[in-house]
Amino acid sequence: MNALLVDDSRLARTELRHLLQAFPEVTVVGEARHAQEARTLLHELQPDLLFLDIHMPGETGFELLASLETAPHVIFTTAYDEYALQAFEVNALDYLLKPIQENRLTSALSKARAKLMVPAPVAVAVAGPEAEEAPVAPLTEHDQVFVKDGERCWFVRLSDIRLFEINGSYTQIYFEQHRPLIPRTLQHLEQRLDPRVFFRANRQQIINLKWVESIEPWFSNTLKIKLRGGGPEVEVSRQQSARFREMLSL
Template sequence: MRVLLVDDSRLARAELRRLLAAFPDVVVAGEARNADEARALLAAQPVDLLLLDIHMPGETGFELLASLEAAPPVVFTTAYDAHALRAFEVNALDYLLKPVQEARLTAALDKVRAQLPGDLQAPVAAPVVMAAPVAPLSGHDQVFVKDGERCWFVRLSEVRLFEINGSYTRIYFDQHRPLIPRTLAQLEARLDPKLFFRANRQQIINLSFVAGVEPWFSHSLRLTLRGGAEVVEVSRQQSVRFRELLSL
């Protein structure tokens, strides 16, 4: 996989080179400090991925993409989360916040590999996180959440609770409670079962947020979650699974 780094910061490019060195199938095809240099390099040689900063002297990363007749797959790397919505509107494969985390970069590269021709999809030692729809999302993964005019880019490890709300699901993280158009069944299929547990028909909890457990009616359990005022009643059947899952 040939990658072009576009960032006006020399240190940021050096850090990306260091992270990419861990992937034997990745070759850094070049570096550009601005849109003009990036256009020249793209005209000279095709690449499989553009790791692109947004704020640069002269043209922004978005303006660079708009000027290209055909753009390679793009993953944005930026210190700002305010442009996440626009990034996905221009079909970016991912949006990595600086400092870029190795797990997030791994997930982004998996997305790129999934789009490459079969002979270019080289296997790597790093675990696949998001390459296929059935692959579970780990706690390290960040997800884009939009509720009305508000947007968040949330690390799943920070989400303590998913709860049905009509035909939507409410997500609990920090003091926020946005709604997303997903069912619990859809979310359960994507979430890591080692971290997220289906407590009942209405709720999925993040096990790392369980602060207290007490016996409840008919051999069921009641859980208290830290970080909020939520108390979750675990169904009788799921209480059996909960005990089996967390017992020695």
């Protein structure tokens, strides 16, 4: 993947270039200090990937994108978190807050890799509604995710989500006082979430272990868990109760 770095801070560009050295599949083909310079280099270099700051002298990163007829895949790099929703509205792959963490950069590049290297679709039988999706990097509790339910949007840190629960053909997310629905299965979420933090309690629910308030024995050697912050009590299946004890006992 050929990448262009656009940031008015030379130090920020140097730090990002240094971080990208850990990813041999990424080649930094150029750097730009502002939108006008970036526009010229985009035309000349035709990069696959654009690491783009938002606040720059002259035009913002959003204004640069709006002026382009075509653009590479974009990963925003910024010190400001209030533009996250706007970033996803312009189909950004990811939104990295400075100082950029290596695990977040890894996740962003995995998304870029999936977009750029997925083979052309072929006619095959699929196992379920999500089988056609390209694999993406696992998420940590420190990652922030974009959640949209109808006309409402959130940019929420996974550590703030205490429960995922099946609701019809959707999954309901519990964080703060919100209960949005997303078109994802628990199986898909379980594959993406850190198993050291998010535990599949039963066929209907995944809990955040750091939100557990109390645990009590329940019927047939199972467990019942109460979470801080409200929401339903969670009855852990017999198989998962045994796994829970084994995983968390000294």
